[in-house]
Amino acid sequence: MIRVRFAPSPTGYLHIGSARTFIFNWLFVRKHQGTMVLRIDDTDLDRNSEASLNSIYEGLNWLGLGWDEFYRQSDRLDLHRKVAYDLLERGLAYRDFTPASDLDDRPHSEAQWLCNPEMRSLSKEQSDARAAAGEPFVIRFRVERDAPYEVEFHDQVYGPQSKLTADIEDFALLRSNGMPTYHLASCADDIDLRITHIVRGQDHLSNTFKHVLIFQAAAERSLPQFAHLPLLIGPDGSKLSKRRHGPVVSVTTYRDHGFLALGYINFLCLLGWSPKDNREQMSLYELTACFSFEGVNRSNAVVNFSEEDPIDPKALWLNSQHLRTIPVGALAPLVRQTLEAHGLTPYGDDAFFNHVVDTIRSRFSTLLDFSSKGRAYFSDDYPIEPQALEKLNAPGARELLRKLADRIEANPEFTESSVEADLRKLAEESGVKAGLLINASRAALTGQTVGPSAFAVFTCIGRERVIQRLRKV
């Protein structure tokens, strides 16, 4: 049984890199009918906040993929401590009484820090005595020093990995305030939750050697599988961060820009992974079916945005592809929500609404376009653009539009073809080109010079409103 976990720490919004990690975990586990664990890694008291936990849920809920089991590390502290003390008991870890402030003075840039030999060699009696006296300490993992060996694991993406114990420092397991470090909490939980595949960002690739040491020391069973994902970076080549790159790094930004969750998921999947057969637009089903770690790349992927253009153009394109191909029935409720959020109430029944959505969607790339560019289809209060005004100001245009209104009113039939017939007949009788009347109609009905076929516009606005709007010009 495959079990994976997504383990965000609540120290900010849901980062798009984290979102992609979540998605890859999800695709993998759904493909193999395993269990998805959501685990909140909240062991850093200083940086955690309830607000950021909520924003992570917000992002996850928007993606809409879901999970099967849920844990918070802060509820599992006893387990973490037990693992640390067990390692201490067995001599695989030791107490380090060095005050935290002294460690800051370490010459970081020159030689790497491995351990403090004095603390490492403290006898059990001394160590116990100082602890009993209330002196603060951290518990560190005792990495082999006398007989260095290669710590090895096989990464599903990066292949065989190894690192000499001589290059691994005696990392902390338990802080002096009694809280576990990331390394300890993560491994203790992965063991306890019987996680079989650890899928996470490549920034943890070198940490994995430490984790392997913990797993080997603390778990009876064999190592989980590891799969590290290439990082998402900005156009400047640096890791995406809110401070540097702004709101583009938060998934909710894309929700707020009117993205379809599927469109954005699809985009994220194509960053660092490909199905190898040139497919780009894919359904969740297709993504799940063909996802594999073999298809994951090893080099970082740039999210392509700029100040003028804050959304990756490919994301926008992919979204527009989904927007025009998903079933109207699935799209319509989302459009309705968007409209309502902008104070617009669509006309007519569901069938009519679906018809309108279906007609105009191929020109749009986000949900927001329905309430902005598509406003005239859902409200009588819409702006007339300057170019549209020009069309209306064409000689005789207004008068012809009023006549057209009369013709339409006189004709009981109201379909694309009946309107077209009425319009063309009127143009012919008046000795003007049909194009003039067609363009003027669109301008009058939508306030815009761009949009669907003019006759389709008539049916989307509806008979009564068409007559009204044509007369009003």
Added chain:
RNA sequence: GGCGCUAUCGUCUAACGGUUAGGACGGAGCCCUCUCAAGGCUUAAAUAGGGGUUCGAUUCCCCUUAGCGCUACCA
């Protein structure tokens, strides 16, 4: 500084030793057309540099360079 990872068009990527180095986004142009999209077609655009191995390297090995990551009582 040490260790680890990476390197194909501007961007996302394909090519698991032999291709005119393919596709997509974006750009340019053409067609279609009542407008705008969509769609179709065309086009510009890449193997970081240097050594090997090989009949033959984008592909395998080494070096250089560059970028990224880890080197915290952050995750």
